[in-house]
Amino acid sequence: xxxxxxxxxxxxxxxxxxxxxxxxxxxxxxxxxxxxxxxxxxxxxxxxxxxxxxxxxxxxxxxxxxxxxxxxxxxxxxxxxxxxxxxxxxxxxxxxxxxxxxxxxxxxxxxxxxxxxxxxxxxxxxxxxxxxxxxxxxxxxxxxxxxxxxxxxxxxxxxxxxxxxxxxxxxxxxxxxxxxxxxxxxxxxxxxxxxxxxxxxxxxxxxxxxxxxxxxxxxxxxxxxxxxxxxxxxxxxxxxxxxxxxxxxxxxxxxxxxxxxxxxxxxxxxxxxxxxxxxxxxxxxxxxxxxxxxxxxxxxxxxxxxxxxxxxxxxxxxxxxxxxxxxxxxxxxxxxxxx
Numbered sequence: 001x002x003x004x005x006x007x008x009x010x011x012x013x014x015x016x017x018x019x020x021x022x023x024x025x026x027x028x029x030x031x032x033x034x035x036x037x038x039x040x041x042x043x044x045x046x047x048x049x050x051x052x053x054x055x056x057x058x059x060x061x062x063x064x065x066x067x068x069x070x071x072x073x074x075x076x077x078x079x080x081x082x083x084x085x086x087x088x089x090x091x092x093x094x095x096x097x098x099x100x101x102x103x104x105x106x107x108x109x110x111x112x113x114x115x116x117x118x119x120x121x122x123x124x125x126x127x128x129x130x131x132x133x134x135x136x137x138x139x140x141x142x143x144x145x146x147x148x149x150x151x152x153x154x155x156x157x158x159x160x161x162x163x164x165x166x167x168x169x170x171x172x173x174x175x176x177x178x179x180x181x182x183x184x185x186x187x188x189x190x191x192x193x194x195x196x197x198x199x200x201x202x203x204x205x206x207x208x209x210x211x212x213x214x215x216x217x218x219x220x221x222x223x224x225x226x227x228x229x230x231x232x233x234x235x236x237x238x239x240x241x242x243x244x245x246x247x248x249x250x251x252x253x254x255x256x257x258x259x260x261x262x263x264x265x266x267x268x269x270x271x272x273x274x275x276x277x278x279x280x281x282x283x284x285x286x287x288x289x290x291x292x293x294x295x296x297x298x299x300x301x302x303x304x305x306x307x308x309x310x311x312x313x314x315x316x317x318x319x320x321x322x323x324x325x326x327x328x329x330x331x332x333x334x335x336x337x338x339x
Contacts, residue, residue: 031087031094031307033331036289037314039321042098043081045069046323050315051076051247051298053129060084060099060106061302062113063313064129064148065327077121078129078150080113082106085304085311096329109144116148116163116171124154128188128247128298132221134166143169147221149177151187158185160200162225179231180213188247188298193275195221199236199248199255209240210248210257238280239273247298254335255280256299256312266293270314272332290330294318297325303335310334 043049043063051066063083066076084099101107120126132147145166151158152174159181163171180186184204191198195217202211213231215224239245243261246268253275258268269291273280285291290312299314309331317325 028087028089028092031304033094033304033307033309033311033329035309035331037316037328037330038096040096040313040327040329041322043083044322044326047073048076048315048324049327050325051078051127051129052300052313052315052327053131054083054300054302054313059086060104062106062110062131064113064117064131065315066125066127066129068324075123076125076127078117078126080110080117082110087307108142112143112165112169112171113146113148115169116146116165119163119171119174120148120150120152120161122152122154124152125158127151127158130189130249132191134164134221147225149189149225151185151189153185157183158187160186160189164222166222175226177225178228180233188249190248190250191221192250193252195224198224199250201246201248201257205235207242208244208246210236210245212236236280239283244268249298249300251301251303251310252335254301256301257283258295258297258299258314259283265291267295268297270296270299270312286332290314292316292318295325301332301335307331308334 047067047069049065049067053064054061061083063081064078066078068074068076070077082099084097086095128151130149134145147162147164149162151160160177161174162177163174165171180200182204184202186200186202189198189200197212197214199210199212201208211233213233241259241261243259245257245259248255248257255273256270258270260268264285265288270286271283272286273283295317297315299312302311304311311329312332313327313329315325315327
């Protein structure tokens, strides 16, 4: 009996020793993004790189943005890169970089975006890409379906367009979202949390303001975007000012945008609003840790579950970049995640 007890205890001690040796000692259990902007140097060029879009699909995700690099500074196209965020729990190192690994699962899942850009990009200007990820098509296809919204000025003014790959990996020919467009510039569409409203920017009343349209969220997104019946387009008086207010982007109960209104730090500044009792709060300037006397443009926010703060991406023509507008990232306070 004593021999059995000794053997059992010996084995248990050995198992504990294996577990202790096999399990690494973590110093960091939660990641953190910097509170001051960091240049996404691997994504930028000496040309203008801005107007990005990223859906919430994991730590490696597609990043689409407008740039005039392909035309050497002339017209703007939308390009696609795969971004990876890595935070080390052992030494606290944060890495944000372009993922070029062809074996990565996200590389294959999102490769169809390249086919979308072949249909989206023209000799005119394409701005404000906005990706809406949809449920996976589990019929043997290994790709992520999206609605891909953007704007194009082939008509002489910016019009909101979209394409999608719901049926197969090949994106359909882009269509106008007719009920959002006018004879003026209309761009930067974004759905609210439950798809009951679309917000966008337009200069149909003179300066650029933020507008909204109510939608029937009992319908599928495809049906919403292809509904050509007249719609009530309202300027959001709370979000808009007598100056230029552009690039709205909604993530759950947070709305961010850019404005050159009075009271900022110079040029265009980034602002945010919280959804409180089904109404947006008064716009709040992100402050001088993020804004400068130069232009800060096209913000988007991406929640990070294992981080103490969320990721905000934006562009700026501040000094210290590669030239023109560069892409930057920074940490912002966590947002509530509405159901």
